[in-house]
Amino acid sequence: MSDLTELAGRYIAVWNEPDQAKRAAAISELFTAEATYTDPLADVQGHEGIGAVIAGARDQFKGFDFRVLGDVDANHHIVRFQWELVPASGGENIVIGFDVAVTDGAGKIRAVYGFLDKVPAGA
Template sequence: MSETDPQDLADRYIAQWVVPDADERRAAIEQLWAEDGIHVLQPPVEMREVAAGLGFDRSVLQAQGLDAFETRVARSHEQFVKEAGLTFRSANDAVRLHDMVKFSWETVSTGTGEVVGGGLEILVLDEHDRIKADYMFPGA
């Protein structure tokens, strides 16, 4: 099996977050993800500070499995794309090292085209080049 191009993978990963149709979104998730894949998010610093103030010693959010990830993507789409008028795009800097792909992404206002945020993504792939672990660092 030939290795998946890292930029193609990054572009498909970003695209799943902005697909408006639920069936198309699920199909994209099933193509990208291993069934037991895990998505781990380091919340922005403001959320980490609130969590620390509440006595949490670690503030990491995670979803595991296709259904949980579908819920995560759908809620993100609803909040950021549909309601806030934002979209996401890859920074076109994806690189692969063995079974890992690293890339940056940007959050963009659909009204102004202004970059209003972004982050760093590190994906760990299984033997079929599906995502088995996704480490998301918004604001990085």
């Protein structure tokens, strides 16, 4: 398993962390202070901004878990992977996305670019 594959797993784990304080600590450990997160619904910078986006998704999709979908592809200091949002109790995914994370070369994420491939109506 490459370091960037492990990084993608840690990234998804942050999205699944229910405890706000633990999630904030994990964000600080995983992202650089000036990190950015950009997807079709958000464009934020810094730990607080990233934390707010994750908290909003967790509030909107209570009872669902994020999971890496398929293989993680790493290239130098960049990682890309598809993910899905599935009911915690099991079942079909309701959201599929694709993220590209750029690291600082020292194990922290400095930018995430997200794309949504499958989104439920009204979301």
